[in-house]
Each structure stands twice: as structure tokens, then as C-alpha cells.
Amino acid sequence: MGYFSSMFSGFARSFSIKKVKNNNGTSDAKEAADEMARDAKKKEKILKSCGYVYADGSNNSASVFSKRGEKGVNQDCAIVWEGFGCQEDMIFCGIFDGHGPWGHYVAKHVRNSMPSSLLCNWQKSLAQATLLDPEIDLEGSNKKLSRFDIWKHSYLKTCASVDQELEHHRKIDSYNSGTTALTIVRQGEVIYISNVGDSRAVLATVSDEGSLVAVQLTLDFKPNLPQEKERILGCKGRVFCLKDEPGVHRVWQPDAETPGLAMSRAFGDYCIKDYGLVSVPEVTQRHISAKDHFIILASDGIWDVISNQEAIEIVSLTTERPKAAKRLVEQAVQAWKKKRRGIAMDDMSVVCLFLHSSSSSLSQHVHHSTTFK
Template identity: 50%
Template sequence: MVQFSSFLSGLTKNISPKAGKKRRINLGREATEALAKEARKNGLLLTSPGIVSAKRSDNYVSAYSKGGNKGINQDCFIVWEGFGGKEDVMFCGVFDGHGPWGHLVGKRVKKVMPAYLLHYWQEAMAQCSILINGELFKNANFDQFDVWKKSFLKACSTVDYDLELHPVIDSFYSGTAALTIIREGDLLVLANVGDSRAVLGTTSDDGSIVAVQLTVDFKPSVPQETERIYKSGGSVCESEDEPGVSRIRASNDETPEGPGLALSRAFGDFFVKDFGLISEPDVIQKTITTRDRFVILATDGVWDVVSNEKAVEIVSAEREDSAKRIVEYAAAQWKRKRPEYATDDISVVCLFFHNL
């Protein structure tokens, strides 16, 4: 048996099992906000362009965001080294808002998701633990990935509920995609809601750095997503002025009216939540090996104009300011490849596994 971290023990003491769910979540959020404040003070929490190089881990992170030509930048990101007070855990995420209130929805999800994730992680850890002489120990059948997966699933459900009840932010016709990851030791856990993408840079047998896509771009045209949408009573259509862009619509009529959504998974967007749109994340794991160099998290403002291979090539050339170089390259590609369209907002987080 392995002893739990002092962080988990501290949360367990502060949160009564008899308290209601809302009370416990609020206490968890308060604890997380205090931890976040301390992390920011120590330079371990990043929400604006910059780098994080932690002394007590192998992580090195470069992050950058730039608005396009559509108005206010609706993208945002977070990097949290020593997540939840655990020195060996890092949390990263990119958020791509859309709709009239998309910038506020993205920022809200960025703010509350770490708190909800830590709350449910604490619950899951407690469920697979044994109390011995006042200390918590892991059960023999403890599954590290399973704990994080359950925590992500519950956290994302609660995030959507939080948006639906928010007294100020109107997320009926607005929402956000969210791609978040946890690194704990050699375990990488990815939770994807939407069409942002994670791409791994890893070393091949000949010594070159190759790209491996880790996540699925969840758009309505993906076969399993299309099937779910139709089973839910929604429809998937393309408009004449956007050939090749599939959207969910809240109608099965031959000529549906009203706005559509070019995502099959998102937070918010409650106008199509009863017609196939879900906020359930696809949660996967990757064991980091000595061959794996870095992972790129980026919103679709990158992947609409930049290939996985080119992004990995840019990052592998030099890790310092790597996120900014991808963003600037993608912005230039928008002007070259899609001059008739407004440049999209672009956000990138590059997480390097081995801090040289």
C-alpha cells in the first residue's frame, strides 16, 4: 500500500461526508482557488503567454494565444504545474469559445473545471482507499487512469450544469470546446470535448521526430457522432455557403431553420443539447516513454491550416517560444490559404516531457 499525498488528506478533513453535494463542491472550489492563488504567486500557474519550467519536475511548457479577425479573442488556456498541491501532477487545457458569449463561456470553463476535477478526484481517491491510524492508503486494486477518467467525466457534467444555471453568462447559443490533460508521472490523461487536438511528437527508429495524433476532432460528420445526433432527434446539414462544413441542427425537417453548430461535443450551446450535442469528454491515456518528446495542444485555428507534421517540425526545432511560433505560422497560413475567411483565434500549449 502507498500513502496518499497530504493534499488529499487535507481536503478529506475539510469536507464533511455528511455535507450536501453542492456544499462539498463549493468547499472544494474554495480550496482549489486558494491553491491556484499560491501557484500563480510561485509562477506555476499560467493563463497568459509565457513559459513554465518547474524545478521539481521534468515538465517544460510554452503557451501562447492570439486573437483572429473575428472580434474579441474567444480562445484561452491554462497551465498549472503542481496541480492541486501535488508536485508530480500538471494540468493543461485549451478552450475555444464560440457564439455571442463564447469568450465568457471559455473563461468560465477554464476557471471552474480545475476545481470540479480536483473535487471528484478527491472523491474517487477516497472511494479506493483504506483508513489506517488516521492516514489514507491506496487499495491493492487502485487504477490511476480509472480514477482520473471518472473524475473527468463527472467534472465535465458539472461544468455544463454550472453554465446552465449561471445567472449572467448566456450559454444558450454560445459555448466552448475544451481539451484538457493531466500528467502524473509517466501517465498522460487526455479529456477532449470538441474539435481542439492533441498531437504527440515522438522519436522514430531513425531518430527523426514524428507526429502522432492522440485525439479525435469531434465534428458532426464523424460517423459515430452523426449516428448519435440522429438518434437524439437532431440532424446534420451543410449549407450552400459553407461546403464541407457539417452542423448540428435542432430539427429533422428537410429545410431546417435556425443556427447550427459545427461541433458534436461542447460545453454550453443548450439550443442543441437535446438534439445530439453532448459535453461528455473522450478520455484516453498515454504512457510516456523515453522516445516521447512533447505534446501539442491547440485549438482548431491551428489545425484548419497546419498539418500535424508541420506543427511537430516547428516545435522540435526549438522549444523556447515554440507555442508562439506555431501561432504566428498558423496566422500567416490563414492569410495565404484562406484569404476569403477571417483568421480564427489561435491558442497553443506545448508540454515537453523531459526538462533538459
């Protein structure tokens, strides 16, 4: 991705925050932060003109694959952006699962706008934190404002602004359409996870017993989750299953059999936003250890038929990293045909983010209790 980094000559340097040496206080800090934000906004045109950095194909640090289901156009899309913000130790990954008549447009719009907006907000938040408190130690144990706080604030602001922008988009009708957004920023040895919707992130790590085990990093935000249902009911929305879909809980308007949304958080879907649907992300972090090998981000079509443990075994048994995401999708397609016969297959998208450079096989950590053909 060297060609991409060269486009931003000098951009990375803007992330090295200089301390304010005068006594003008908050006004100078705000002015400097605003200037940095304006600079980031200028880069936004370049980001959008390039589309996305890496979304079709794979390399050694990440593997990406998406397959259209049987419901029409593929409404899933993904992104892997290496050297995020021109920082060598940063990478941005995301899975976006659209739904509704305009879902594929909504998903691509959010995918294309979220990274640049997040960069802008992160840059501004970092500048404000540093300039308002020149002695701040983002690594120290007694810090008032941690790196996590800055990323969380940036994500919350980004998701709010992206959703607001989408609502007023002149060319995309998102009143009855929307998308999920599951994204990860890796910065050094820490990952920051933002989840809006029901796509899922699963970590493959080695247990104390030496076997490879799955750790689910996100919640599937379904309407029947207690905290989600409480919010929806409090906003006069309804949550129930259709008779021919037992176990599939959906969000409905108070007095109409619409929209029947099978998730409790999403971008778009403004027909239900007043009744409990939100685009607020759950933001979490995890420190990467030597035992952590890779993270799988996947849309719900995968998890409908593949368990967390099965997914990490499939990826770990794939000898060539670039083929890992495709192999997981292929196995999910086969599982769908067996487990959900007669039901139209969903779109399926996967990003596998490998956490270490070692290309050694993980097969010795896997209990071969499951056979994958």
C-alpha cells in the same frame, strides 16, 4: 510557482490517504471522503481568486500563446497549472475555444471552474477507492480500480457538473454560446487526456527509424463522425453542410436553420443539447516513454492550416522552449493568409507541454522537407 504552492500549505498532505483502522465499513469511508471533498471545496475560492496559475507567457516545461483572429474578441483561452493539487509530479493543461455571442465568457468560465472541480472529484474518488478497499494497489496489474478509472470517473463527473452549473449561471447566457475543452493531466509518467470538442492534442515522438513523428492523441469531434452523427440523428438533430461551406458539417435543430454548430461536443449551447450535442468527454491515457518529447494542444484554427507533422517540426526547430507556442501560431497565421485567403482568420491558441527536462535540440530528428519562414 513557489508562491502558489505556499498558499496551499497542508493541502498536498490531504492527498495522502490514510487507511481506515476501524470496522465501521462503508459509512466511515463515505464520511471521510465527503470530508475531503468539503476540504477541497474550501480551496476552490482560493483557486478562483488566483484566477489561473499560468496562462500568459511561458517557461521551460510549457509554452503558451494565444492570438485573436479576425472575427472580433478572442474567444480562445488556455491554462497551464504546474504542481496541480500541490503535487510536484502533476501538471494540468488546457485549451478552451469559445463560440457564439457569449463564447469568450463561456470559455473563461469553464477554464476557471474545471481545474478546481476536477481536483475535488479526483480527491473524493481516490478517497472512496482507497477507504472502501484499504488493500487496493493502484499500481498493481490485478487491480479492480486503476488510476485511469479514477481519473476517467473524475473527468466525467466534472464535465457534467461544470455544464450543469453553466446552464444556470446568472450572468452568462450560454443558450446559443459554448466552448470546447481539451485538457491534460500529467501525473508522473502518465498523461490523462479529456477531450470535449474539436481542439486537438498531438504528440511528438521518435520513430524506430530515428525521426520525429506526430501521433494524434485525440479525435476532432465533428458532427459527421459516424458515431457522432448517429447520436445526433437519433436525437432528431440534423447534420449537413451549407452550399457555400462544402465539407463543413454542422449540427442543426430539427425544424430551424440554427445553430449550425461545427462540432458535436461542447459545453453550453443548450439550444441544441436535446438534439445530440453532448459535453461528455472522451478520456484516454498514455504512458510517457523516453522517445516522447512534447505534446501540442491547439484550437482548431491551427489545425485548419497546419498539419500534425508540420506542427511538431515547427516546435522542434524552435531553440527556445518559451517561444515554441508563439512560433507555431505565427506560422499558422502565415499559412492561413496563403491557404484561406479571403476567409476571416480564426482565433489561434497553443500550449506546448515538454515531457522531459533536457533542453537539447530535437532538430536532428526532423526531416527538413518543409521550409518555415
